[in-house]
Amino acid sequence: MNNETTTNENIINIKDLKKKYDDGQTAALDGVDLEIRKGEFVSLMGPSGSGKTTLLNMIGALDSAEEGSIIVAGHNLMEKKDFSSFRSKEIGFIFQFHNLIPNLTVSENVQIPMLETDIQDEEMAKRANKLLESLNLGNKVDQVPTKLSGGERQRVAIARALVNHPSIILADEPTGSLDSTTGDIILNILREIHQKENVTLLLVTHEPYVADMADRKISLMDGKIKEE
Numbered sequence: 410m411n412n413e414t415t416t417n418e419n420i421i422n423i424k425d426l427k428k429k430y431d432d433g434q435t436a437a438l439d440g441v442d443l444e445i446r447k448g449e450f451v452s453l454m455g456p457s458g459s460g461k462t463t464l465l466n467m468i469g470a471l472d473s474a475e476e477g478s479i480i481v482a483g484h485n486l487m488e489k490k491d492f493s494s495f496r497s498k499e500i501g502f503i504f505q506f507h508n509l510i511p512n513l514t515v516s517e518n519v520q521i522p523m524l525e526t527d528i529q530d531e532e533m534a535k536r537a538n539k540l541l542e543s544l545n546l547g548n549k550v551d552q553v554p555t556k557l558s559g560g561e562r563q564r565v566a567i568a569r570a571l572v573n574h575p576s577i578i579l580a581d582e583p584t585g586s587l588d589s590t591t592g593d594i595i596l597n598i599l600r601e602i603h604q605k606e607n608v609t610l611l612l613v614t615h616e617p618y619v620a621d622m623a624d625r626k627i628s629l630m631d632g633k634i635k636e637e
Contacts, residue, residue: 420576420609421445421468426477427632428463437463438474439632447576448607450600452620455629461613464629465579468611469500482576497525501570501608503599505582507562509554509569515541516550519568526573540568544598560591567598571606578602580612584619596622 421443428438437460445451455461466472468481470492479486482499489495501522502508509518519537528536538550544564554562563583570578580599584592600622603610612623620626628635 418447419444420447420449420482421611422478422480423468424478426464426467426474426479428460428467428472428474436632438467441477441629441632441634443627443634445609445611448609450603450610450622450624451612452623452626453611453613453629454615454617454620454626459629460632461629462581465581465611465613468577469502469579470496493525497522497573499576501573501575501578503563503566503570503578503580503583505585507554507566509562509565511553511555514551514553515546515557515565518554518565519572522569522573537568537572540572541565544568558591559587560594563587563591563595564598567595567602571602574606575608577609577611580610582613582615585615 423441423443426438426441427436429436441464453461453464463472467474467479467486470481470486470489474487477487484495484499486492510521516534516537519541520533523533523536538547541547541550544567546561546564546568549557549561554565557565566583578599583599584595587595596619599610599612602608612619614620625636
C-alpha cells in the first residue's frame with residue numbers, strides 16, 4: 410500500500426449516480442457513491458455486468474448518467490457539454506483490447522490524444538517517440554499495431570494514455586487479454602507510473618492479486634459501491 414503520493418483532495422466525487430439501459434429496465438448503476446483522492450491507486454472489482462465499465466465510462470465522459478452528481482478533476486460532468494478537451498487534458502484510457510487503429514503507425518496511435526491540443530506536429534511526434542522509447546518500444550515507432558505482440562500493443566496503449574500527462578488513468582482490465590507473465594509486466598509498468606507521476610489510477614480487474622496492488626479496493630455489486 411502506497412499512500413505517500415496521495416493527498417486529501419478528492420479528484421473524483423460521485424454521489425447517487427444512476428444509469429439505466431433497456432428503456433429503463435436494467436440499472437447498470439443504482440446510486441453509486443464514490444470518492445477518490447488525487448494520486449490514489451484504486452482497484453475496482455465485481456462480476457460481469459455489475460457496471461464496472463459503465464462507471465469508468467462515466468468518469469471518462471464516454472457515457473452520461475440520468476441522475477446524480479459526478480465531478481472529475483473539478484469538472485461537473487452532469488453540466489458539461491464539450492467533453493473533448495476534458496478527456497484530452499485530464500483522462501488517459503487503457504482498454505483490455507488496446508483499441509489501437511491498425512492502419513496508423515505505433516507513433517501515430519500514441520499521438521492521437523494530442524490532436525485536441527495546439528501542439529505542433531513535430532513536437533507531437535517527438536513526445537510520442539520519447540515515451541515509446543521509455544517503454545522499450547523505440548524500435549517499433551514506424552510499425553503498425555498488427556505487427557506487435559499483445560504485450561507490445563498494450564504498452565503502446567499505455568503510452569497513448571500518458572502522452573498528454575493526464576491527471577487520471579482509467580484502466581479497464583488492462584491485462585485481461587494477456588498471458589500471466591506479460592500481464593505482470595504491464596502491471597509493474599502501471600504501478601511504477603503511478604508512483605513516479607502521482608497520477609490517479611482507477612483499475613478494473615477480475616484478479617484479486619491485481620486488486621491487492623492498489624491503495625484501496627472497492628467492489629461494485631448490484632449497481633452500488635462496496636468498500637473492502
